[in-house]
Amino acid sequence: xxxxxxxxxxxxxxxxxxxxxxxxxxxxxxxxxxxxxxxxxxxxxxxxxxxxxxxxxxxxxxxxxxxxxxxxxxxxxxxxxxxxxxxxxxxxxxxxxxxxxxxxxxxxxxxxxxxxxxxxxxxxxxxxxxxxxxxxxxxxxxxxxxxxxxxxxxxxxxxxxxxxxxxxxxxxxxxxxxxxxxxxxxxxxxxxxxxxxxxxxxxxxxxxxxxxxxxxxxxxxxxxxxxxxxxxxxxxxxxxxxxxxxxxxxxxxxxxxxxxxxxxxxxxxxxxxxxxxxxxxxxxxxxxxxxxxxxxxxxxxxxxxxxxxxxxxxxxx
Amino acid sequence: xxxxxxxxxxxxxxxxxxxxxxxxxxxxxxxxxxxxxxxxxxxxxxxxxxxxxxxxxxxxxxxxxxxxxxxxxxxxxxxxxxxxxxxxxxxxxxxxxxxxxxxxxxxxxxxxxxxxxxxxxxxxxxxxxxxxxxxxxxxxxxxxxxxxxxxxxxxxxxxxxxxxxxxxxxxx
Numbered sequence: 001x002x003x004x005x006x007x008x009x010x011x012x013x014x015x016x017x018x019x020x021x022x023x024x025x026x027x028x029x030x031x032x033x034x035x036x037x038x039x040x041x042x043x044x045x046x047x048x049x050x051x052x053x054x055x056x057x058x059x060x061x062x063x064x065x066x067x068x069x070x071x072x073x074x075x076x077x078x079x080x081x082x083x084x085x086x087x088x089x090x091x092x093x094x095x096x097x098x099x100x101x102x103x104x105x106x107x108x109x110x111x112x113x114x115x116x117x118x119x120x121x122x123x124x125x126x127x128x129x130x131x132x133x134x135x136x137x138x139x140x141x142x143x144x145x146x147x148x149x150x151x152x153x154x155x156x157x158x159x160x161x162x163x164x165x166x167x168x169x170x171x172x173x174x175x176x177x178x179x180x181x182x183x184x185x186x187x188x189x190x191x192x193x194x195x196x197x198x199x200x201x202x203x204x205x206x207x208x209x210x211x212x213x214x215x216x217x218x219x220x221x222x223x224x225x226x227x228x229x230x231x232x233x234x235x236x237x238x239x240x241x242x243x244x245x246x247x248x249x250x251x252x253x254x255x256x257x258x259x260x261x262x263x264x265x266x267x268x269x270x271x272x273x274x275x276x277x278x279x280x281x282x283x284x285x286x287x288x289x290x291x292x293x294x295x296x297x298x299x300x301x302x303x304x305x306x307x308x309x310x311x312x313x314x315x316x317x
Numbered sequence: 318x319x320x321x322x323x324x325x326x327x328x329x330x331x332x333x334x335x336x337x338x339x340x341x342x343x344x345x346x347x348x349x350x351x352x353x354x355x356x357x358x359x360x361x362x363x364x365x366x367x368x369x370x371x372x373x374x375x376x377x378x379x380x381x382x383x384x385x386x387x388x389x390x391x392x393x394x395x396x397x398x399x400x401x402x403x404x405x406x407x408x409x410x411x412x413x414x415x416x417x418x419x420x421x422x423x424x425x426x427x428x429x430x431x432x433x434x435x436x437x438x439x440x441x442x443x444x445x446x447x448x449x450x451x452x453x454x455x456x457x458x459x460x461x462x463x464x465x466x467x468x469x470x471x472x473x474x475x476x477x478x479x480x481x482x483x484x485x486x487x488x489x
Contacts, residue, residue, distance in 0.1 A: 010401065072401075079369040080396065080404040080437040083444050086367075117440060 003098035004030070004128060009072040012038065015063055018053030027128055034070050034122040037062020074121055077102060087215065089117035099129045099196025099203035129196060131204055135161065135298055136168035139289055141313040142303045143169070143259075144179040149233060151252055151284060154261035155270050156291035161298030162261045163193050163237055165291065167204060169259055170194070170235045174207020179314055185210040186231030186256075188221030194237055219243035226254050236260040245275035252284055266290055266301075267308060287311065324488060328481040335477015342470045344384075344420035346462040351382035352425065353455050355389060356432075360448040363441065370404055370437040371396045388415045408433040428454045 001024065005013050008030075015038065016030070029041040037048045037059050047055045048062030056062060077094055078085050088094045093103045103125035106118045143152055152169075156162040176182030189195050189212055195202035197214035206212065211229045213221045218236050225231055234251050236244075239260045251258050264270035267288050271277045279285065283306050290301040305311045355377050362373035371393050378389035392411035395402060402410070409430060416426055432451040435443070 075403055076400070078437075079371060081363075081367075081369040081371075081373075082438055083363055083441045084367040084369055086440055 001027070001128070003096065004100055004126060007073070007076045007096060009069050009076070011069060012065070012073075015049055015051065015053045019049065019055070023055065029128065030124075030126040032065045032069070032073065032124040032126070034065060034067055037064055070121060070124075073124060086117060090115055092118065095192045095196055095198055095203070097198055097203060099131075099198075101127045101129065101192075101196075103127065129204070131167075132161075132164050132298070133168060133171070133205070135165055136172050138300055139165070139169070139303065140172055140177060140179060141315075142289075142311045143287055144314045145286070146314075147180060149173065149180065149183075149257040149259075150286040151257055152259045152287040152289060153270075153276075153280075153285040154259070154289045154291065155264045155267060156261065157265050157293075158263060159297070160291040160293050162291055165289075165298065166235055166237055166259065166261055167194050167206060170210060170233075171205055171207045173233050174210045182207075182209055183232035184230065185233050185235060186222075186225035186229050187212045187235045188216055188218050188225060189214050189237070190216060190218050190221070191237070194235065219247040222247040222251050226251060226256060231256060233257045233259060238262065240273070240275070242275050245279050248279060248284060249282075258284075265292070267304060320488070324485040327484050327488070328478070331481025331484065332474075332478040335473045335475070335480070338477070339470045339473040341420045342462075342466045342473065345422070346459055346466055348382065348385050348420055349425065349455060349459045349462055351385040352421070352429075353452060353459065355381045355385055356448055356452050356455065360445060360452075363448070364445045367441075384419055388412065388419075391415055404437040405433045408436065424458055425455065428458070 005016065008016065012032070016024075019027075019040075023040070023042050026043040027040060028043075031039040031041070033039075039046060039048055039062070047057055048059055050056050050061050051063040074082070077096060082089075085094060089104070092105070093101050095101055104118055104121050105123040106121040109116045109119050143150055154162050154165060170185050170187055173180070173183050174185045185207060187194050187206060187210060189197065192215055194204075195206045195210075195212045195214065196204045197212055200212075200214055202210070202212050211225065211231065213225055216224070218239060219241065222234055222236060225234060234256050236248075236258070237260070239245065239248060239262055248258055248260065262270055262273075262276055264273075267280070267290065271280045286306040288302075288304040288308070290303070292299050292301045294301065303311050358377045358380060359373055362368040362376060363370075366373070368376065374389040374393035374396070378386040378393060380386070381389075388411055391414065392408045395407035395410055396404065399407065412426055412429060412433075428451050432447055435447045437444075
């Protein structure tokens, strides 16, 4: 929270700090739009905030974010260096200290039909990142067989905690646990979500033996890491493109364990997608973890082995 | 005897004054050159290194001639400490404080001031354009400063000494 407070313009900060702590603790998003009232999302609710720091559902009572504040916020976020954010402005979001993400919208500038950046930024969505350490605790016993880590595919619909789970798996493997000693972990973090890097430095705890290729396309990144960092385990979020499949295949046959994730609600569904189906049929993965929201975010629905039978727990070595 | 000592003192101090003035003429091109180098480094940091402005100021400030470098270090310090300050304001403030300590003139300050208005607030290409423009301006001023140096440096030195000599002659 402090990191977020530090980048907010003083006027917004003053309002935010007087919010009740019950709200601040579950705060998920701060939404700022030029000439519109300050909006926050916390728990499952959304509301506006008055100039006195009170929560209200009436828009016109809300404190209004003006253009002057836009400039100040942008200055703070970019550290007075917009030129350094070209890539970020192209992608539409900026990662700040602490791994929090700020989504932006405004007037898009095109160059030869491609997005070159966003010039007049008018909307900000500050998403507060909360790490959930230990969510992988429940799945760790299933990922090992006779002390070796198995190639794993995490299958989950969006917003079910797949990235959080992957991050925790990376951390546990990197630190070492009951089933294995610590290992070298390589993360290809195309969307800067797993490690939340800022200037290349992971802002989340991904473990002491973890190397992160930030903002790198997955397929190229996996090959780069194998050649340059000799990881024991490769962790990749959301594989889907044909070249990703080839890279996973290469990695597995290069003696590297791969833990990756894909969108989907069960193995059968994922198997119908061309690239993933091929990998599954060829037995690239020997563990499938299926997530859902049935009992809250991050519910582990099932864990299967390569022939889709439920897996037994591995006893600590 | 006392008169002789007095005459000597007049001569020495007059030459010193002349020497001081001539020094500013000699210093200005040197500092202008340093400022030019600093802006070119800043261009590299911004356009190729994508270094945040505050760190770019520190890097540049440490590497160029101290008299000019301190200006950037001061701006970096202001930028870090006073969070409400924009990049423009902090550079302007630093210039106001630091300028009297340099041999640089108003014209140079104006070039830097107009650069400060855009520094950090646009994309790379635009930053590069503005930095190059400032460098071109400063180059012109540098040539001018060198011409002035050739003209006046020696002149003020001799003028000081000769002026002293005149006073001494009048005294006797």
